[in-house]
Amino acid sequence: MKPDVLIAGGGVAGSTLAILLGRAGLAVELFERDDFPREKACGEGLMPAGVAVLRRLGLVDGVGGMPFRGVRYHFRGRVVSGRFPAGAGPREGLAQRRVVLDRVLFEAAAGTAGVRARTKAMVEGPIVERGRVTGLMIDGAAHRAPLIVAADGVHSRIRRALGLDRALRRRRLGMRAHFRVADGFEASPWVDIYLGKGHELYVASLPRGELLVAALADAEPLHAPAEILFERWWHAQPLLAERLRGASRLTPVRGTFPLAGARSGTAPGVVLLGDAAGALDPIAGGGMTHALQGAELLARFASRGVAEADSWFPEFERGRAALLRDYATVTRGMLWLARHPGLVPPALGALRSWPTALSHLLGVAGGTRALFEFGPSRRLGGRI
Ligand SMILES: Cc1cc2nc3c(=O)[nH]c(=O)nc-3n(C[C@H](O)[C@H](O)[C@H](O)COP(=O)(O)OP(=O)(O)OC[C@H]3O[C@@H](n4cnc5c(N)ncnc54)[C@H](O)[C@@H]3O)c2cc1C
Incomplete structure (x- = not known):
């Protein structure tokens, strides 16, 4: 069967997308350069909104993991703890080894009808014809499909080949x-x-x-x-x-090293997904959650039709930007604070005396709260 979608990279983003597209009846080919189980440098804490995606996939029990209720900051002998807020979606995150999470996701993808998943399949680069990405080169052979997805991680080869790399100001x-x-x-x-x-x-x-x-x-x-x-x-x-x-x-x-960004998340014929679309600094711990949520969003658009994929790229990009906006603001705030250590004690002091604020910010980082909506978010309700 001719594939509808080719996916480069069988990590969190790529495997999740393959599962969802396969379930939606599309023919998918998923190419992963490594074999499983394989290690990936990560803080291994999945935020509550990411746990919600695993639940929807039906994979939360398969992944397992250790629940965590929030974070505890330690700075020069001070300790300030904050819980994820109650409201829409789960109130706990899950900590699990990437060797487990990634294997479970990849195996679920490989077991999904309509998905052909290969390991030890190194994607060498995109095939670009008349300004459009039409396929991927794998082991010297050309593979083509109407929609190509680059989910090949923070050092995405496809992103680099397409000239979409953007160096981050802070390394x-x-x-x-x-x-x-x-x-x-x-x-x-x-x-x-x-x-x-x-x-x-x-x-x-x-x-x-x-x-x-x-x-x-x-x-x-x-x-x-x-x-x-x-x-x-x-x-x-x-x-x-x-x-x-x-x-x-x-x-x-x-x-x-280094953590890198992207100039754009799409180009004709291709969507960048997960870290390939530009990794935000992991200081707020949401990378895997966004890989999962981004895959869900892309699957909704791709199941509408892959032949005219580029026509929905702008709407997909707006949806993705909306998913990331508040989280990116929190990330920038945390990075700014990390650069001004003199302000950390007063900031932690303020958060200790105002625990609901810390809890709210954790909800934003965890994907269950909108930044400017105190209390359970109506805006996010539909997607947690
Ligand atoms: C130190 C550190 C701590 C972090 N802590 C957290 C945290 O606590 N919580 C959190 O949510 N996120 C955290 N992150 C971020 C998180 O690891 C990433 O955001 C997440 O893994 C992105 O998933 P992905 O599927 O886009 O990429 P990846 O998980 O990197 O998957 C990409 C896949 O593509 C494959 N691949 C690459 N090139 C090719 C190729 N040419 N051909 C075929 N396959 C290829 C790779 O082998 C890999 O399997 C952290 C990151 C770092 C570096």
Whole structure:
């Protein structure tokens, strides 16, 4: 059968889209360069709106994970915690290893009628004919379809080949490692965020006594190899060092650099999806949620018809921008604060004395609240 849609990249965005398009009766080919299970550097915390997408997919039990109720900020001995707000949608996030989440999604895609999913299939680049992307080159062979989707991640080859890369003004890098905590340490219902100078550490309890430690940091002033600094940072946080006492290391440090953007999310014949469409800094923890929500949105448009796909691109882009707008504002605010550490104590002090504000902001980051709508959001209600 001739495919309707070719998808490059079988991560969160690509596999989710393949599942939804297959269920909508389209013929889909999904190409993933790696094999599963495979690792991906990530903070591994899925926000409540992302959990809602997994529920709609019917995959939340298959993914499993450790629920978390919000975040706890640590800064020079101060601790401020905030819960996700009550209202529309789930009130908890889920922390789960990417090796599990990505495998479950990819296997669900491969098992969906109408989807042909291949691993170890490296997409070499787009085929562009008369100014339009008409296919993909894979292992030296040309594959064509009316709609091409680039879900090939933050370093998207397709985006680069189409000249859509946009360097971010602030260069940041991300890293993570996993541990098994020693007996006697309880799992925490919070994602703990330790604010350091020029970096943040994110710590999440995972199933089976595992613990994730991730770091985001400014790339420019690093004066030693990132892995060495990463270890120094976690030893410099007494509460974290205590939590890691006697823990065994499960994975080596894995990182991503630089986090990059895109000039446009579409070009004739092709849609960029997930991180390929331009990764926002993960400081607010919503990347996987947006990959899932973006896939849902694109599936709604693509199931209307792929032959005239470009005609709905502008409307799709407006929908995607609306999904991201509030979250992007919160992300920019958090990055600004990270650049002005002198303002962190008063900001945390204000949030401690006004917990509903922190809870509201967490709802915005978690995708269940609109920024300027206090209380459960009517605007978001339909999509959580
Ligand atoms: C340090 C760090 C911490 C983060 N923390 C969080 C967090 O806590 N919560 C959160 O929600 N998000 C977090 N993120 C962001 C999150 O990881 C991404 O937003 C999310 O993975 C995007 O999904 P995706 O499907 O677009 O891309 P990916 O998950 O990267 O999937 C892309 C897929 O494309 C494949 N691929 C790439 N090139 C090719 C090719 N040429 N041919 C075929 N296949 C290809 C890759 O192998 C991969 O499987 C974090 C990111 C970093 C770096």
